[in-house]
Amino acid sequence: MRNLPSSVFTILFLFLILLSACSSIDCPVENQVYTVYHIYNRAGEETTLGDTLFVWTPRADGTDTLLIGSATSRKSIQLPISYNNSEDLFVFYICDTLQQVTLDTVWVSKADTPHFESVDCKATYFHEILGVRSTHDGIDTVIINNPHVHYDPSQEHFHIIFKSRY
């Protein structure tokens, strides 16, 4: 031990204490999983909602919940996605400037995968969209652009074309 000064041991010991004190909780800032619908016209150009849109979904207990209330002039909308229903159903209520109403149903089928970040972070599910279909009263087309649904809100999962925006 004579060739190794005790101060070297002390410094190293303190360094190791400091190391053991370094811990952090590293949960994602974005921790909500949503699907994002961008609004397009038939020419394939991004556009905005021309009418007023309401979206709701039925719950398992027979009640409904409003997901979007009175949205207008938006380039995109975000809708939640269920943890493990094999298919989600959304009702699109579109009211134009003349107060004429169209009503459509959109079905999104998907596969669900449990997602884990850390024991300190909220558990959730990520999803792979398998298919989408709709009625066509006010909706012209809904297509899948990116089937992977996770925390990133910048993804465009669906392109939706409304008939009022031909």
Add this chain to the structure above:
Amino acid sequence: MTHRKSISTSFSRAAISLLLCFMSLSAQAQGFLKLEKDTIPLLRGFALSFDLVGAAQMTLSDHGQYEGALRLNLHDQYFPIVEVGLGRASHVDDEVTRLTYKTTAPYFRVGVDVNVMKKKHTGNRVYVGMRYGFTSYKVDIAREEPLEDSFWRTKVPFVINDEQCSQHWAELLFGIDAKVFGPLHLGWSARYRFRLAHQDGVMGKTWYVPGYGLQDTSTLGATFNVIIDI
């Protein structure tokens, strides 16, 4: 996320700079890759060691590892080493997230330490080294209560069983061994670990990786070794 990357890069640079600094000092002193010219034989023996930090972690916290090592002594300068261990995590019912995470798996590391002291045959050593590590492990993750879907008002179980994962990683280390008496040495090492490749299964990430520690792109660690020359 960008901020974390820059911190990680800074640690990488600092660790590599430290290693290069010691290499440079040693090279200036006597030629880093050259054995000291004396009558001491090349093969000086073996040493067995056991890490007390991992064992203390295992006892005092919800994760840790039992680890031993076999080290070859080449002329008191080069020390090829194999480290093997058993890592375990048992984090049960987190008080905030209600998550339970369990894994138990073996791991190994191989590498070499280089004694950078000018007088290498005193029995005391200051060394730098590097390791390659690998583990293949399975994890069980469960939430003690089902997840509640706030929009659909459904309750969904969150269970992942026997998810197969693996990880390759590297370590840069700085350490000290001191001869206490007879064949007994005690030694510290501080380590900078970084992942080379990893497979975390389908569930996204893992939390504790046997032999590596809590998951991250890089991490700092330490060992306190009881070493016996044989």
